[in-house]
Amino acid sequence: MKDLTPQSGDALLIVDLQNDFLPGGSLAVPHGDQVIAPLKRYADFFRSASLPIFASRDWHPETHCSFEEQGGPWPPHCIQGTEGADFAAELNLADTVVISKAQTEEADAYSAFQGTDLDSRLKEKGVRRLFIGGLATDYCVLNTVRDAVKNTFEVVLLQDAIRAVNVNPEDEARALNEMRELGCRFATVNDICLDPAQASALLTDLYQLTMLKSYNDQGMTRQAVFEFFVRDLPPHRNFLMCAGVEPVLRYLEALHFSPQELDALKRSGRFPQELLDSLRTFRFTGDVDAMPEGTVFFANEPVLRITAPLPEAQFVETRIINLLHYSILVASKAARCVLAAQGRGRLVDFGLRRAHGAEAGWLAARSSFLAGFDGTATVLAEATDNIPVYGTMAHSYIQAHDSEEAAFYEFCRSWPQNTTLLLDTYDVFEATESVIRLSRKLEKNGIRIQGVRLDSGDMQEQAREVRRRLDEAGLEHIKIFVSGNLDEHAIAEYMANDIPVEGFGIGTRLVVSDDAPFLECAYKLQEYDGKPRRKRSKGKATLPGAKQVFRLRDAGGRFANDQLGLAAEELEGETLIAPMMRGGRRLHPSVSLQTLRAHAQLQLMALPEPLRSLGTAAPSYPVTVSENLKELTQKVDRQTHASSLGLNGSVFRTIADFFRKAF
Amino acid sequence: MKDLTPQSGDALLIVDLQNDFLPGGSLAVPHGDQVIAPLKRYADFFRSASLPIFASRDWHPETHCSFEEQGGPWPPHCIQGTEGADFAAELNLADTVVISKAQTEEADAYSAFQGTDLDSRLKEKGVRRLFIGGLATDYCVLNTVRDAVKNTFEVVLLQDAIRAVNVNPEDEARALNEMRELGCRFATVNDICLDPAQASALLTDLYQLTMLKSYNDQGMTRQAVFEFFVRDLPPHRNFLMCAGVEPVLRYLEALHFSPQELDALKRSGRFPQELLDSLRTFRFTGDVDAMPEGTVFFANEPVLRITAPLPEAQFVETRIINLLHYSILVASKAARCVLAAQGRGRLVDFGLRRAHGAEAGWLAARSSFLAGFDGTATVLAEATDNIPVYGTMAHSYIQAHDSEEAAFYEFCRSWPQNTTLLLDTYDVFEATESVIRLSRKLEKNGIRIQGVRLDSGDMQEQAREVRRRLDEAGLEHIKIFVSGNLDEHAIAEYMANDIPVEGFGIGTRLVVSDDAPFLECAYKLQEYDGKPRRKRSKGKATLPGAKQVFRLRDAGGRFANDQLGLAAEELEGETLIAPMMRGGRRLHPSVSLQTLRAHAQLQLMALPEPLRSLGTAAPSYPVTVSENLKELTQKVDRQTHASSLGLNGSVFRTIADFFRKAF
Structure with missing residues (x-):
């Protein structure tokens, strides 16, 4: 068949x-x-x-x-x-x-x-x-x-x-x-189709379902506005890069409870039939506004806004955070590697094996490419997003052969167009001599060794010596590639010391974002049924209302200042949040990752010089809050306080009213 | 239909x-x-x-x-x-x-x-x-x-x-x-069926496929032995806990290339038809030996061994590491939380949203429960593994209502059996007073408030005061639950200060293992075609041959000493590595996570006292190497060196030979 x-x-x-x-x-x-x-x-x-x-x-x-x-x-x-x-x-x-x-x-x-x-x-x-x-x-x-x-x-x-x-x-x-x-x-x-980011609708927190029932019980199904943002930049970080929006849009488009999932919920005995029935037709029918992926952003700036009936807007919280948080984490770390490499070395994601699970591996390939990496070792990323893939051999390949030189020779015969040989299984310099000997032998068969890879020890020292030996043998065309425990700081050192390497395999420290393995991010209710809301918990307070980021540039086109305002305001500067989806449907066909990557490159080029450093820039990038937003915040506080005394009735006016009367 | x-x-x-x-x-x-x-x-x-x-x-x-x-x-x-x-x-x-x-x-x-x-x-x-x-x-x-x-x-x-x-x-x-x-x-x-851990066969490194071709080209399809192990314990860690074996077995059982995946590889233009044809029937036909999940282990101890034709044993590397590395990471961190809680508080995984992608969220729920957590907030984990799920309400639920007290009231009416109320959206103590007022009102309707949750600020101080007020109001039955930025150290502090809380929601720091977001782990060739192999790279050297861990206990049943020996040896002590799969087929029906969790609990009880501390135990747990393994290592070095000069022929004897002659 x-x-x-x-x-x-x-x-x-x-x-x-x-x-x-x-x-x-x-x-x-x-x-x-x-x-x-x-x-x-x-x-x-x-x-x-x-x-x-x-x-x-x-x-x-x-x-x-x-x-x-x-x-x-x-x-x-x-x-x-x-x-x-x-x-x-x-x-x-x-x-x-x-x-x-x-x-x-x-x-x-x-x-x-x-x-x-x-x-x-x-x-x-x-x-x-x-x-x-x-x-x-x-x-x-x-x-x-x-x-x-x-x-x-x-x-x-x-x-x-x-x-x-x-x-x-x-x-x-x-x-x-x-x-x-x-x-x-x-x-x-x-x-x-292959869909690595497809996850069960049950991949959510239990409270999303308990709240959903309670909202349904009360008929609280009016429009809610939630925003995703990062509260603080991690230590030593000067900016973050938006990523994960396309996976979020795909999630929202596809969201539904399959018969198997409904059945699992039913078997748990936890949910009344009425709730299960409502889940049967549950879909996302709301709006999405977001920064395009690749956009540079800062603390407290909304990255993505959901406007939807409250139960929907609430339910999608867990997975939206799950997708955005990790994508941003990797894109931001990868952007630092890109800045450190100064365009002088090929950057390849090697992180799949130590990424936290399957989806992390795939998202890391995607996010690092978005931020400017040249490719990945993860095969799936080529199939799904046309990301260039790179790969050579493992130590085990060498070990499985009776001699290293035999391993090199056989590999070149199997892949005459893809001959990067791994030098550090036993002794880097002996291996280099093997490469030199083999190279002569293989050239006679029309096969050229293209590169060598170092993966352990003092690789800066090794790279200089290997380069010297290869050059001495007239093998200037063989490139040196390094991997193993690298991050943006290591790349910067290679550059500062002018080490003769032409590519970096960046693995674990990129995909787990080891210096900052998580972000203080949140997805918070900003408005319900036209009424602005805020949370006042100590250290976790939020600004109310649907917001926009207005960015000004200096004369040289570099970012100069961001202002956080209300979405309904018109302030000076580019607006970073753009409409993406209305009524559960996208407004445009999705943009290729290659196009988003070009946008990311332009964003990095427009970073002010102090922010390009790997250390903490002082002063940090200025993000101000508009007067209207400040006033709204005060107003909400006064009114929430007033209304927190009674169980019933609304003392709020809609945000539109608020503006009509207040200004 | x-x-x-x-x-x-x-x-x-x-x-x-x-x-x-x-x-x-x-x-x-x-x-x-x-x-x-x-x-x-x-x-x-x-x-x-x-x-x-x-x-x-x-x-x-x-x-x-x-x-x-x-x-x-x-x-x-x-x-x-x-x-x-x-x-x-x-x-x-x-x-x-x-x-x-x-x-x-x-x-x-x-x-x-x-x-x-x-x-x-x-x-x-x-x-x-x-x-x-x-x-x-x-x-x-x-x-x-x-x-x-x-x-x-x-x-x-x-x-x-x-x-x-x-x-x-x-x-x-x-x-x-x-x-x-x-x-x-x-x-x-x-x-x-729901299968959260199902991942594409293309979720692998490109070099696995390039090596596969080269092995096929050379007919190198004899049995290889690979072992997964962790080189070093992370700083301040005294032990690790095995996890992820069941997901690995499921992966190996299900591994195949779907027509869509083969098609994607073909479209890449990278692979000869011959390789694609061989992938069409590619399956895992080898053996698996591993520690049962929940087993405590130490640096350099093999956790899982694959014995299979070289191309198969090689190909599965990426995904095996991907699954084991993260599962161990979370189980080990969760085990520390369990030790810190001393059985005095309910531990629930709250980490899904900030886990690195979908699979990490699911694996974290699974691994933390294995290590002794009481449950998770992740709904999917109940559906797949019968893990108890917990959940209440989010801040947004409170914010969406016009008053906090109204929100509490409505939630209790929707979920009269599940009434844990979140106190810190605006002001914890005002919220406590609401709870006290409401509690009287609800009792008349036969609804009891069961608990309250704190999620920000100085929660130790808050917990004492909330407890005092609740007790004063005769509400001793209302339990206090805390969440937000917690880890094993925070739990230990609550215990040391005797803070009146009865449960902990542990999220981000658990699921990203923030103090050690990755492990120095590896999956290395130890033997090919009966010949022992090792890698000698500086800092990454390995011991050759298929190995076993022999563990001795003291008179009180606590772990006293591990010895790393050859699988073929018979040494004193329990053997930690057990047969799991032969010829691609499992030897037993899979064991429930609940059973594995019981094993994990016994393992933690058998930890020597100094290893139970959250700080670095000195001296660390003793792991020795058997004499036979030492000798084998030296022998391999001599022979590898000898054979690294020629391109051809084997100078090795099989490991069986080796033992026959050497001892």
């Missing part, structure tokens, strides 16, 4: 993913927006595998026969050139073939094949199997599948990327049964 | 998972052993959900008609009472109904229904849907499925838990098609 992995001869067909079929549209399919995230994943996968993608659309004239006014069954929808006919905004349509159907008044078509040239265009491209998802299961998807089978295509139905209208409650089940009987196979994202 | 989650009315049917059908058996199904790991997962799941499990078996007389001697098609197999008829050893048969078939000479039966009372026993238990896996797809599984459908059961075929004989190469495909046409649905472990 052919496996489910898309391969040559396969194509993706996205059926009618248009605004009018999405919530808010004129012919909305219930929960139709839930297909967007998986379809994006499928599309990314097909695109990265250079396999064709087709997207069908209804493309009706204003007086189409299917509209009620013309006696048809449906309200007007997908009228040519209107916003309702546009594809979902977050879909990346690069390299997508668009198939328009039912374009004339009298022609109706549920199937993407009907009255279109889809069949011939697919066959032109040698397509024999179609992966089909979109809207709606019981109309256009079903009819498209019928025709696909009739036209001899194999069909894989993307089960997590379809939703039904269910005019009659059994329509969906009937459609699924028919498609199964037609020989369709069923697949989900897990069968097809 | 009914979802795939096993529920009331469902049963698991394991078909003929018997030794004779497994590799090495008289009628072995190719790769039949690969169904064991998923079937164990399914069985664990059904058992934990209290759903029935049935296991069928061939149970033949010696002269059964299906045997060749009797003119049948098969060699003798599954003869009653023989080892070949036994179920796979690693299957836990608790609560399993065994169905024996083809028990008489003349009766043959491929189907588990044929000539058995399976149908009536299933219907007795109200079973309507069967989840079926086992051996072999094209014989007993197929025939069982046919009868199940005939007897009106719905069938879910466990796609990852079946393997075919393929007498004719198309048999498997034909059987799968027939079962699909019969209306079977197909599922895999991912559709049914």
